[in-house]
Amino acid sequence: MNRPGGKQAAVVLGAIGVVFGDIGTSPLYTLRTVFAPEHGLDPSREAVFGVVSLIFWAITVIVSVKYVTFIMRADNDGEGGIMALIALIQRANLRSRGAQIALVLLGVFGASLFYGDGMITPAISVLSAVEGLEVVNASLKELVIPITLVVLAVLFFAQRFGTGAVGRFFGPIMVTWFGVLALIGLIRALQHPEIFGALSPHHGAEFLFNHGHEAFVALGGVVLAVTGAEALYADMGHFGAHAIRKGWFALVFPALILNYLGQGGLILSDPAAAASPFFLLFPPWARIPMVLLSTVAAIIASQAVISGAFSVTRQAIRLGFLPRLSVRHTSKEEVGQVYVPAVNWIIFAAVVALVVGFGSSEKLASAYGIAVTGTLAIDTLLFFFVVRAMWHRPMWLVIAGAGAFLTVDLTFFAANLTKVVHGGWFPLAIALVVFSVLTTWQRGREIITTRRVEEEGPLRRFVDEVREIEPPVARVPGTAVFLNANPETTPLALRANVKHNHVLHDCVLIVSLTTERVPYVHENERLSIDDLGYRDDGITHITGRFGFQDPLNVPALMRQAAARGVEGNPQLDDPSYFVSKIQIIPSDRPGMAKWRKKLFLAISRNAANPVEVFHLPDERTVVMGSHIEL
Template sequence: MSDPRHGAASGGGQTSRPPESHGLSGHDTVRLAVVVGALGVVFGDIGTSPIYTLQTVFNPSDPHPVPVSTQNVYGVVSLVFWSVMIIVTVTYVLLAMRADNDGEGGIMALITLVRRWGSRRGRRATAVLAALGVFGASLFFGDSMITPAISVLSAVEGLKVVEPSLESAVVPVTAVIIVLLFLVQRRGTAAVGRIFGPVMIAWFVVIGACGVVGVVDHPAILRALSPTYALGFLIGHFGTAFFALAAVVLSVTGAEALYADMGHFGRRAITRGWMFLVLPACMLSYFGQGALILADSRNISSPFFLLVPHWGRWPMVLLATAATVIASQAVITGAYSVTSQAAQLGYLPRLRIAHTSESTIGQIYVPWINWLLMVSVLTLVFAFRSSTALAFAFGMAVTGTITITTLLFFYVARAKWGTPKWLIAVGASVLLLVDLLFVAANLTKLVHGAWLPLLIGLTAFTVMTTWQRGREIVTKERVRDEGPLPEFIDRLRSGEVPTLRVPGTAVFLNRGKQTTPLAMRANVEHNHVRHDQVVILAIETEPIPRVPSDRRLVVDDLGYTDDGIIHVTARFGYMETPDVPSTMAMLEPVRTEGSLRLDEASYFLSKIDLRRGKEPTMAPWRKRLFIATSYITADAAEYFGLPRDRTVIMGSHIEV
């Protein structure tokens, strides 16, 4: 008789979902439909910035107001133009969007690239940059709270221009729109999303046309296209220009969305949408508003809406409201996505995630984040009550994220592509100088509201890093408690532990292949039973968005081919949500030492009760934070799609 011990591991199996393609390769034709879709999702935030940017720059109630003069208007408009060109077009469109992680973009993708490629260049630098990236992602949560508030407020404020008596209705109407926006999130955006693209196309065409009217009335404003006006304003009036930068940065809000949504639409579609429609339309609006202010300085009260002919202001208020709702939707969806990715990468606990579309990957709904955002946005609306007041807080989150993205990009460019050091030095020096100027300018607004996104970012960063550290401690303790899996299998086979073998299939979810599932150990040592067919299932998150079907499953017989115990590793990308029953159903009987009766299978989970210990593993307050954060962890059975009536949860406790 041949020895059944051979320790073979085999790849194969099928995925629980059909193969999908994401993004567009460089050789694909960019279809018009894809560009239209990108216009509806990607450009909402940056496309609505013209509503409030120049109004904020020349706001007389600003702590450091910019006086209205011909020279200052030319300088500010030129600063806006060149800021958008340098930060959005160069930093994001031409550079950062080339640093993709299997087609996916965004700061979480950059963190993954830094961790992957930076490990070859030094662990300390990699850890510092990864932490910096996590802080950048944390700032995005501040952005996702402020964007809906400032965007919708700025649009509804158009009511004051149309009918001054409606000023008192601005905040209540804004609050109603925001509540409705968050209430419909659970239904998904698939149906509404179909009209997002056409609405945003109409938006860009209209604001561009209004801008043309303003430019025609005062064509000299086009001189601001020359960088000499921006440089002259910065150098000749540095005191005024420096403080103006804190508001000028509002023109680039939403730049991160171009990068973050790259996986859905592809780099080429986003680039074409930006270069051929969004950029020209926004710039025409800014130049038109500048011309309007030159014609009459009183127009600084609301240059965007005053640029519209009187008969078109009511329709413009409605169109602006629709555009800002779309902008808010994009950033809310982005918050869901960042949360999901952070959880998959181990920076946040596993949260309940609902997929709102059967056909579109990435359309998810995270209830806990949704209600947290709604309460936060409403609080901001009622606390600040105007878009200009809220603008003081907005710039800090934007500049922080942009600066960190620039820094991480150049590190990846050197580590991954081997870009020459001199080119890295020149490029990074120029772009970081611009970014840091904006950061410094926004720091002057700390006492006027810029502290808010920093506080939100620091809070989120503390939670994320504490959770990551706590998981490391818990994992170390679990390894010790669970014991080596090979030794446990040998004890079972030798009969050292008296065990009754019962019919059926048991699936034990575990973290890996080295240790014994706590639930399995408890079942054997306390109940003295084991099932005929035992599957130890480990879910692994790969540092890529999605795992191809041919790499999804790896089956290992753990050294014996006749004991009915196998180990299965199911790999998922950080953009995917594991579906355990569907994945298990695709296992081939030839790989599983017999046919698995999955329709009757029992699923076993190990639940850990966390307690504060005396060991100095973390500061006491961080231990309390880690334990408190664990309470929002999604139910594992629901998260993995396990059948409630066939799921058994067995508990233990660990001290942190």
């Protein structure tokens, strides 16, 4: 999307305010975690050079090269994130249907891991920032948890105002944050200029080779420097790839590297500073202001993954992995900016439990990393299948690229497996729960759809039967709009109206909405009109095509159809809308395990009201029920 210069600068500022918060607060806890006493790594000169070198090259390879340069090219009409990759895989013509299904399921598990990351990030970011109070004064330790919980409550309550508003507010603050990171890092690094030598990859290689198990465990902490890489990709629909790339290379990347170099230089001069190298970078008079600034930055870090979780959820709904939930658009300009209340409050509850349960950022760091590295590896695999199947790049290039990036991703993933018993089980447990929900809904929806088709019967046969009824069905004045999921079958509400009430409206519009695997569908391609074989019976079928980011506005679709010309002269001032409500009855019929049937029923009860989803006028909508066995 081309924007004027001033507006583009505002978008870049908004992106800095939302997208980079997660990765931008990693300096708060990364080096402190690597050199934590329980990991057994002494902050020797070789270890400091090796760790800083590994951090620099991890950020460069994973974020700058893999995500910002390559993976962000794999957008689904502007939308990013692992769900966008899943949509691209579903559209690709893979030779093996089994391989396609396996890749989609792998992608769904990756999306499930992202939710685990979305729960840990707010907890560890805000905790690590507020823990700066302990550096200022050890007696303030008792206030850390209460202050953290208050900050998180304010953050999650503010989500309803939208990421655009949040981004405009946070953008200048984050520019200040990254400016401070760069300045203090440069000052400390210049005091110990030898630390710039850590940018050479040989220091990282020597550290891994000489320190064996200790270095391998240290990788589990090094990967914390790239947390938020998936959020950059998932938030692409909010601000666009160009704004994210510009913000990353112009400000965020150099600021992060300078700060890590500064922390490394500080530890070289005072190994005891490894206990809290970030806050000890600053003189005593500046530490309380930095606690305040870092707390705000931690809020922004949380915003990056929360808004990413909203985007992933919305795409999951449109791609059929979740029921329709309440999704609120929070911007008139950026369609990708949404707020999902159910997801917001579930994440908030989990974050509070994490803060209270783990009690410190050091303990939470043990839970962090599994979800991040798992998602990194899955993104790489799906991306290179897209490169091969949709972009038709040569196989040797795909294998070389995937092999190089997967080597890095899987090495970090293996290092984080050592954390499973110390808290890493939490994101894995969350991922398994979310994966079960997503796949259960998809499978249950397929079964219900098949059995609903049997119940509804073919639409054209129904129209033929209506013409043959003797005496003819009575026609009543007005326009009736019947919503139906399947364009080939008869709406249950329409069938019941004829069977039990023996009437039809003068103008009957049967509407089916299809969601394409693209974010947006152009207005000119929005609808198709079918007279169902007869031009004189006032019964018309309308198919509305929507992208998974388009609002499903049925009244607006009806107005567009009327402008195109529909038989029966529809009166759209006061039409009646009929919605078929399906009551699902569990049965012993095969297709799903009993526990999955119970889960499907529980999920279905939380689906959004179709009247709200389709923007129907409540006072003119009739809901008619029917039973379907699962």
